[in-house]
Amino acid sequence: MTSTVSSAPAVRRGTAARHPYLAALTTTRARIGLVLVGAVVLAGLLAPLLSSHAPTAQSGRALVPPGTGGHLLGTDDLGRDLLSRLLYGIRTDLEVIALAVPIGALLGCAFALLAAVHPVLDTVVQRAFDLVLAFPGLILALAVTAILGPGRLPVIVVITLAEIPVFGRQLRAGILVQRERDYAVAARVGGTRRARLLIRHILPNCADPLVVQLAVSLTVAVFLEGAMSFLGVGVRPPEPTLGNSLSQALPYLSQAPYFAAGPLLIVTLLVLGLSLLSEALNRETRR
């Protein structure tokens, strides 16, 4: 027998031992992203502490400029405190997004795994994805709302529906590539069963683009919720969201520009932060 080649195989030092996601999160890009997203999320979570007024309470003084009468950001056309509406709006948004995107991602992945089992299932699932993708996001939103009526639920359903094919396609592409790789063939030759091969061997190797996609999808979801609320088919007033605050501010844009500034700024920060995060993850996992 050959002698033991080396007691300690050459272990590469440094980042090799660290998980690439962790490495990605320590880059400057990701740190800025984390701070931005973290600040917005924190503002939403701490809404009851940070605001002195109830989001729906009317003070009787409409459209006061920022800083007057205890209203830090002023009031809206119905005399409601803009800061409270903004903070609670973030809350609503985050609740919807944090629920809808992961559900969409999980369902999408589940369908992709299903599609990987048999070519016939693959065709069925693919055509179903095509069907969903054939509708532009907003048409889908209007259609769903027409059935379910306005509210939180249709927003969640629409975002979920929109995300399923996105994740499904992404994972399916990954599986098709990984399935032909030598290690997958080796596992098959080693006797590993199909389900185990798919979930324990192939799925972890497809995870990178999915994680990046998750960050991208959160960004898209912020827009989608905003657009639905803006069109009035989303969360019902008087409950505040970023989107309906914006639509409410639109008629007063020349008169009271500060009205629209808050929601616009928050959406910008959130999207910017998530984009930076997804970009950082993408760069690190592509290495």
Next chain:
Amino acid sequence: MTATTPASLEPALLEVRGLGVDFTAPDGSPVHGVRGVDLTLRRGETVAVVGESGSGKSTTALALMRMLPGNGRIVSGSVRLDRTDLTTLGEDELRTVRGARIGMIFQDPMTSLNPVLTIGRQLDEVLRAHAREHDAGHRDRRARRRRAQELLELVGIPDPARRLDDHPHQFSGGQRQRILIAMALANEPDVLIADEPTTALDATVQEQILQLLAELNEKTGTALLLITHNLGVVARSCDRVLVMYGGTVVEDGATADVLGSPRHPYSAGLLAAVPRLSSPSGTRLYGIPGSPPDLSLPVVGCAFAARCPSADAECGTVPPPLVADGGAADVRRVACHHPGGSGVTEVPRRVPSEVPVGAARTDTVDGGAPLLEATGLRKEFGRRARGGRRDPLVAVDGVDLRLDAGETLGIVGESGSGKSTLARILVHAHPADAGVLKLRGSDVTRPSRAALRALRQEVQMVFQDPYASLNPRMTAGRIIAEPLLARGGFEDRAARRRRVGELLTQVGLDPSAADRRPRAFSGGQRQRIGIARALAPEPSVLVCDEPVAALDVSVQAQIINLLTDLQRELGLALVFIAHDLAVVRQVSHRIAVMRHGRFVETGRADDLCDSPREPYTRALLAAAPEPVRVPAAA
């Protein structure tokens, strides 16, 4: 640029002094790719740079043209081309050198040509880029086309006038490499750098390209710097050779001297590790123990010290300078404290294996059923030609084979001969389209679920690429445990761990390796993990698909020896697939030569190599380059 120099001796055309290149690792730490490389190239000379992966040979070539990737930079030394120091030139000045005075050929002819442009366009592009520097001017389009046609003629493309308008996909791999050579030669450079020009090509084509390079060197007087890992290629085509190891030049001298009587222990070891076609079946290969150095660590002393048989305390601390070794300087230089030292002389001698493997089972139990038997195996891949016509690719076309217990069947063929597909059919990774496959006499062509499970235990596979065949997300231990889990009987974690430890020891790794992921291992170590995985279900047949093609020569020998040792110990039957006839001859009892999905010739290993019957076998034999004409007999 200075043109005339006093004709004292012969002036160096390209002179590299103390070249050092650092790379920045992703974590910011420096990796010393090349350290203190000296190289001199004279007009019309052919010099080879030989080394294994990571030795810095390609980095040196790229650094010469200042074409290092973004994370690499030249940290020391100079590169003088006719007295102009290339390391200090600006981008614009460099452009007048690249492609005009120094031409370059890359390894992979398949990806180095733009697929959407015709060959003529691409040659035209090169000519036009440097039109300004030529007096006669390739400014006129027709003149350029004439020149392009000349170039194709020069590199031996038949009917060049017509073929100028063809696209890259209409040429074969060898022809594409010829076209790349034509592009490199288009502006009549003084120096042609060829970075592994034949590695991606089949043996018979490799031979043609080497001949072409030698001819062109004679005809045009272009100096050739050939970067390669293949000592056979060096022996065939170069006057002088530089041997590199761990980023440094360890030996430099005339090819015949260096290959004939290497003075550096690494050169000697490398030479000894190359399988020779002339060695009979069963010859044990010599492998250099250990693995190549980690370049991210600061190297004190000699880079080779850790693997050197004659290393002492001095080698571990003082880096040996590259000094003249007997005779005039510039003739033969070695970087070693003990050149030609004690350990070296014994190294190159080949140890004939204690038990002559071939003898043990020349006539194996002929009466009993063979372990594995295939008749008329066939495999097609659906493919469509233009217009949707069905045009299936027949990868395996009626193969009959028989494998007895404890025997090694070598299968040799060039790329596209269907040998990998055959391997995958044998292990049931793909089903066969036609034919019968029998294991111990029972038909397993289309096995039931239960039969397949049994079969997975009996027949296992070792893959070509040790990087792709191990799941990067799993630890070595889990990778090896996978077949144990699939087979059952190892539900207990501790028992499984124990078995994994045993398997790792069996393939020459430390049991502690189980907790590390594949990327922590070198190529050779990964291949050992792959072998351990294949051994896990205690198979009786091991199908090895090019198990050493992706490994360096010194490591290749370790893996082949491991496989033959395991075979003897465990009584395995091996199907050993490779493109290198020399390797196959040494490990195999019988050899089958495969071409276009068929076996063209089968026979006892030595018989087939010594007296081939088929012309194709003879061509393969003739094309296999030998590092030394007459092998140094012990």
